[in-house]
Amino acid sequence: MPRSTTHSMRYDPLTDEELVRACLQGQRRAQRALYDRHVQAMYNTVIRYTYNRHDTEDILQQAFSKVFRYLHTYKSTSGTLRTWIRTICVRATLNHFQRRKLQFKPLTDAPVLHAKQTLPLEQLETDYIIKLIEQLPTHYRIIFNLYEIEGYSHKEIAKMTQMNVSSSRVYLTRAKQMLRRSITAFKSTPKDASL
């Protein structure tokens, strides 16, 4: 185990709030402890959007830099620290796609069908789901992740992706349709999903 990680272990019993306070005092080991506590979840979050290790690490670098830079603005009353960090990571991911000239085209004329039908994702193993999401086109994957996994509303998604709410619903509907077809296909084929 790396030495810095070993030294940061004494911060493990601390709550997020206590850890934040220690970080704000400029304690490097507390910052490392906070990073170790949340980097795994954030890595898994970001890679669900990018499916690229290099891009994921770039995004995480920017995101955690922002986390430590704006840590003093974190309010424990508005949510957990992990949610706050995840928000920063998601926004950093969207910024990453915007720099890549990814734009969401308005899809207002498309029919919204079966938008509220739930997918049987929880019946599948995590790696299978990861593989299924990876097969989605980038636009659909982003909207699906934002709505179904992160829990954003269509209004919030529309604001984050600079499109209208109905387009967000259409993207989600189509993503679900694709996933439903993929799930059906996966059930009939040997499962060897690995990332």
Add this chain to the structure above:
Amino acid sequence: MKNLQQQFDRRPIDFDRNALWETISLPEKRRRPWWMVWFLGGTLAIFAITTALWRTTPMLGSWPINTSTQQGHTLQPIVINSVKKPPSTTTCSVKTTSYKSPSNTNVILVADDLSTTPNTVLLTTPLQQITLAKTTRLHPLISHEQASDQGSHEARQEQHHVPTLANPLRLSRQSPGQLSLPHAQVAPLTTVVPGLLRLETQMMPPMPIVHQSTQPVRQLARQRLLLGGGIGWHHHHQNFTAKSVTDRKLDYNFSAVEGFAYALQWTHQLNGSLYLFAQGQYTVLQNRWWTTDIHQILYVPPSGEAVETTVINTTYELYHQTSVWELGTGMGYRLPYRKWSVEGELALAYAIQQQQTGQFLNDNVELQSIITNPTPTRWWQPLRLWTDIGISRVLGASPWSVKVGAQLQVGANSPLNVEGQLAPVLPGQLYLKVGRQLRAKRK
């Protein structure tokens, strides 16, 4: 889908955490020393300014002496020689002479208290009337009971030499009988000193109070201990007019006193924006004394227009230092406004005077040191009521936050007893503050 998200979060990953950690920039590590340097630098600057700038050990020669004359319409030649640059020495001589010249020319030697060269006012025709229109004096609010005894004795001695001046005034209005012998008598300015020292002991005027009391809402702590220091000044403006049976008129203007203060404040947040606080502070004031006399002499010749001559003498400076401990308690109200915090406070404080030291010119125009231990003559004299309004902002994050702000304070203390008449004192202060939050408990 929260369960799904948690499944994803727990999914093992395979990447170099340490390599990613090394690429993350940590601005806090750079910002903290900057704030510490800022705070320490500010504290040192305050200390340097307040101790060096106001360390006014006798600088009699360095203080500018302002003398100006205003001359009205005249039919007669008036010559006014104003030699006002004092020597940079503490040994000063005073020449106060008034005589009638053989050539029927009245010569008024206006005392130049720091210069051996007198100012001469030549009036080429006999004076028929001399009117003291206005005498303005600036002197400090602080007086000394012990010194007043000594000063009174010296003042009595002075009265033997200058019988027309039983009071600290430099000029006195002449009775009609005295006006038959046209002259004006000018007392040495040193007589002012015993006059000043006759003032009864009063507690210190309200001092600049520096305290730290606010945090943005997001950083509100129920208990806080704040340490502050600051520079301040307060300007006392008091017009005090007294008319005695002799119809002499005294006009006093009490003016600025500079100083610095260090304060420790404990704050207890009640609910919302209301808070209680207790505050102790140590304040040092160093002030100069100076006297400005405005002589307006009206001359009406037997035939002709009146001649009015004004001679303004700003004369000498003394050194005085006093310090006071003050314990107060009060209530404050904090109103957050964006990232700022506007606060108003009302408090009652009890002042504990420390030894006062100073230097003044005695009747022999020699520099004399005084050390007094003032004691209040009434139980209520040390009390002081003050209210203030301020705006502050917290920079940085708790507990490394630094509070900066400005505050305007108005206070009221026991009135001064000036020559038997109580004079109200309403000082105002405007000061900057810088502080640190030493301990904080989040709700």
